[in-house]
Amino acid sequence: MKSFLIIFASFSLAFNIHAAEKSFGPEDMPGLFKSGDASIGSSLVASCAACHGQDGNSINTDWPKLAGQNEKYLYEQLKYFRSGERNNALMMTVTPYLQSLSDEDLLNIAAFYSSGISTGGQAKNDEELLELGTKLYRFGDIKKEIPACTSCHSVYGEGNNLAVYPSVSGQQVGYLVSSLKAYRSKERAGGEQALVMQSVAENLSDKEIDALANYMHGLYK
Secondary structure, three states, X not given: OHHHHHHHHHHHHXXXXXXXXXXXXXXXXXXXXXOOOHHXXXXXXXXXXXXXXXXXOOOOOOOOOOOOOOHHXXXXXXXXXXXXXXOOOOHHHOHHXXXXXXXXXXXXXXXXXXXXXXXXXXXXXXXXXXXXXXXXXXXXXXXXXXXXXXXXXXXXXXXEOOOOEOOOOOOOHHHHHHHHHHHHOOOOOOOHHHXXXXXXXXXXXXXXXXXXXHHHHOOOO
């Protein structure tokens, strides 16, 4: 119950930030986050395109789509990869390249991918899988202390920009499955968000993870 209360408090904070965004808007709160230059970022992603696609839309289910993703989220994750705080077997091959880049370079890369448009996805037409995925994503499971994913990622999966919760709509199924399992095992780390997601995923079964991944893959902004 303690872990659930911690998660609930984190989600309440996210909602308060989201409310502030709706009330004031980012243009009224200067200095929070300065966007990068997408045109410069486009010249820095040659090493990324092999896995993530020229426009940020990967064609392999195991590699995440980056197009249209939250810019600050991308920027923070790139810094975690560069520092080694977040580890991934495939990303380790480009870590030396990331280590040669400045914070400004990473910000420009994040801006480039954020400016793209995700190709979206199509959930499997499996009634049982869709029913379970819908239930967990929208309502969670109180008995298992699993909160609703909508609390942070919104109803249609577009995330929360100010709270830096990523978009999950249309994301690749394989990547979503591996990410949730990595959170569950606590293999995936990097920042406070990872700690929240570890608590969320620790009570998810493999079947529930498959159902959530399928549902999120089919979400549209």
